[in-house]
Amino acid sequence: xxxxxLAEGSSKEKxxxxxxxxxxxxxxxxxxxxxxxxxxxxxxxxLKTAIEFIAITLSWVAIRRINRGGGKTYxxxxxxxxxxxxxxxALVMLLSFLIITANAVRNIITPGHIxxxxxxxxxxxxxxxxxxxxxxxxxxxxxSRESPSPLMDSQTRLFLTRFIGNIFILISLGLSMAFVxxxxxxxxxxxxxxxxxxxxxxxxxxxxxxxxYDLLDRTLEEERQIMILAELGRHFNDYxxxxxxxxxxxxxxxxxxxxxxxxxxxxxxxVQEAIDRLRHSIEEKIQGSRVIIAMTTEAIN
Amino acid sequence: MSKPxxxxxxxxxxxxxxxxxxxxxxxxxxxxxxxxxxxKVIEKGDTFIVNLRDLFYISSAGLRLILVFVKRxxxxxxxxxxxxPGEHILKAFEVSNFLEFLExxxxxxxxxxxLRT
Numbered sequence: 001x002x003x004x005x006l007a008e009g010s011s012k013e014k015x016x017x018x019x020x021x022x023x024x025x026x027x028x029x030x031x032x033x034x035x036x037x038x039x040x041x042x043x044x045x046x047l048k049t050a051i052e053f054i055a056i057t058l059s060w061v062a063i064r065r066i067n068r069g070g071g072k073t074y075x076x077x078x079x080x081x082x083x084x085x086x087x088x089x090a091l092v093m094l095l096s097f098l099i100i101t102a103n104a105v106r107n108i109i110t111p112g113h114i115x116x117x118x119x120x121x122x123x124x125x126x127x128x129x130x131x132x133x134x135x136x137x138x139x140x141x142x143x144s145r146e147s148p149s150p151l152m153d154s155q156t157r158l159f160l161t162r163f164i165g166n167i168f169i170l171i172s173l174g175l176s177m178a179f180v181x182x183x184x185x186x187x188x189x190x191x192x193x194x195x196x197x198x199x200x201x202x203x204x205x206x207x208x209x210x211x212x213y214d215l216l217d218r219t220l221e222e223e224r225q226i227m228i229l230a231e232l233g234r235h236f237n238d239y240x241x242x243x244x245x246x247x248x249x250x251x252x253x254x255x256x257x258x259x260x261x262x263x264x265x266x267x268x269x270x271v272q273e274a275i276d277r278l279r280h281s282i283e284e285k286i287q288g289s290r291v292i293i294a295m296t297t298e299a300i301n
Numbered sequence: 302m303s304k305p306x307x308x309x310x311x312x313x314x315x316x317x318x319x320x321x322x323x324x325x326x327x328x329x330x331x332x333x334x335x336x337x338x339x340x341k342v343i344e345k346g347d348t349f350i351v352n353l354r355d356l357f358y359i360s361s362a363g364l365r366l367i368l369v370f371v372k373r374x375x376x377x378x379x380x381x382x383x384x385x386p387g388e389h390i391l392k393a394f395e396v397s398n399f400l401e402f403l404e405x406x407x408x409x410x411x412x413x414x415x416l417r418t
Contacts, residue, residue, distance in 0.1 A: 225361035226397050232368060233398030241372045245365065 015143060016060040019155070022132060023053040029125040037118030040100070040107050040193035041172050045122065047096040048165060048200060052158050054092055058085035059155065086154050086207050093204040100197040107190035114176050114189050123173055130166035137163050154207050161203055165196060220247045220254060224286055228256060231281045238274035244300030254289040256282060259300040271295070307331065310338050318416065319346045320409070324355035327363030336366055343370060347379035350412045354385035359393050371403065380404070384412040 026049050034046035062085045137159035144152035172192035179185035220228075228245060241261035248255050258278070262271045279291045308331030311322045319342055327335060343349070359367075367383075374381040384406040386394065394400050406412035 222361055226364065226393075229361055229364050229368065230396065230398045233401055236398075236402040239372075240376055242365070242369050 013060070013063045015139065016056060016063055016155075019056045019136065019140075020053075020060050022136070023049070023056045026125070026129060027053045029121065029129075033118040033122035033125065035118065036121060037114060037116035038112070039114040039116075039119065039122075039173070039176075040104050040190045041114075041169055041176075041196065042118060042122055043103055044100040044193040044196040045165070045169055047100060048162075048196060051089065051093050051096055051200070052162060055085075055089040055154065055158060058088060061085075089154065090204045090207040093200050093207070097197050097201045097204065100193050100200070104190040104193045104197065107193075108187060111183075111186035111190070113180050113186050114173075119173055119177065123170065126166045126170045126173075130163060130170070133159055133163040133166055157203055157206060161199055165199070168192065168195065220249055220256075224254070227285050228258070228282055231278060231285060232258070234281065235274070235278045238278060241297075243296050243298060246300070254286055256286070256289055256291045258291065258293045259296045260293060261297050262295060308335055310335060312338075312342050314346065317346060318348050318350065318413070320350045320352060322352040322355070326358040326360075327356060327366065328358065328360035329362040332362045332366045335363075336369075339366070339370055343373055343379070347374075347377065348416050349374065349379065349381040350406075350409060350416070351381060351383045352385055352409060353383055353387070353390055356390055357387060359390055361397075364393060364397050364399065367399065367403075380416060382406050382412040382415055384409055 030042070030046040030049040034042045137156065140152060140156045140159055144156045169192070172188060176185055176188045179188075225247065228247065232242060239260040240263050243259040243261060244257075245259070246257040260275075262274065266274075275293045275295075279293055282291045283289050308323070308325040308327055310324075313320055321339065321342060323335075325331065371381055382404045385408050386405065391405075394403060394405075404415065406415055
């Protein structure tokens with residue numbers, strides 16, 4: 001039987017595998033378009049697509065390792081793999097931003113009209129991919145809402161950026177080609193590439209802030225701590241003593257360990273029932289929590 | 302001058318009745334010190350009144366401490382009554398379901414009466 005956690009992981013993996021194949025085709029197209037033209041926008045598009053492809057590949061590898069590699073032995077550690085992947089992608093994005101900006105500044109200083117067969121390759125690709133990226137955006141947004149995580153969050157952001165980017169590039173290329181005789185039109189291409197660079201920078205900052213925050217193990221917010229105590233209060237008569245509570249958040253997961261002493265006269269089955277009741281009630285109240293209740297007769301710090 | 306980050310505890314005993322007076326803040330910073338002080342008192346007797354009149358803030362760490370001590374007194378068949386909690390403290394007890402098991406009195410006199418009867 002498949003547990004809900006495994007089914008959720010498998011669903012994420014399937015989604016990412018589909019995105020990996022789509023991304024690979026997109027990279028081939030944007031590389032061709034970039035190499036067969038002299039457009040700054042198509043350079044920006046190539047770098048942006050390459051970033052997305054790296055992000056998808058890393059996410060796919062991370063999810064595969066989480067689902068298969070460590071199994072239950074490494075559940076605490078592999079949650080961080082998503083955050084580390086996101087951070088690496090953010091670094092590549094930052095580098096791309098610098099390359100696009102430098103190229104755009106150069107083309108603004110020495111402007112020239114764009115041309116080449118690559119423009120038509122790109123226009124065709126943008127039309128097809130705006131449809132694909134629009135639908136993928138809605139798909140990842142749904143997955144992200146069902147199971148919030150830094151990984152799915154960064155994917156949703158990436159596909160929205162891609163969709164808007166497709167429309168934007170279409171308009172930019174269309175205007176540059178329509179007004180090819182006008183001097184001012186030679187600035188459309190580098191200016192549009194700067195807009196793409198800024199959108200990449202904005203996404204980079206978002207990924208940096210959320211992933212760095214999630215990478216830091218931290219204790220639970222006060223509100224959640226009180227929710228745990230409220231459940232201990234509700235089940236007050238089920239245990240003899242409270243010897244300690246440990247809690248921490250790692251990514252989207254919340255880990256809670258509660259150390260309780262039970263009446264030694266109680267039967268093991270009664271203690272087991274009490275533990276299950278308390279564990280279920282806390283896990284229901286705190287989304288994404290995993291609760292362990294340990295029996296002890298000593299204070300735990 | 303008041304110390305807003307401090308927690309102070311005073312204790313006196315009269316005819317076997319131990320009265321603890323909490324004042325200040327009972328939070329993650331102050332609760333470790335409070336814990337060691339309260340443990341010493343709890344070991345001494347079996348009837349306790351905890352006066353919360355001057356306790357103006359309690360965090361989850363403070364609530365946890367109270368849960369630990371209520372459990373400990375129950376285990377040794379002792380009794381602990383909390384009296385004169387302020388509005389914020391009472392609200393904290395309410396949201397954490399502590400009112401389901403805490404014995405609360407409006408003032409010390411009422412707490413003494415409850416313990417004597």
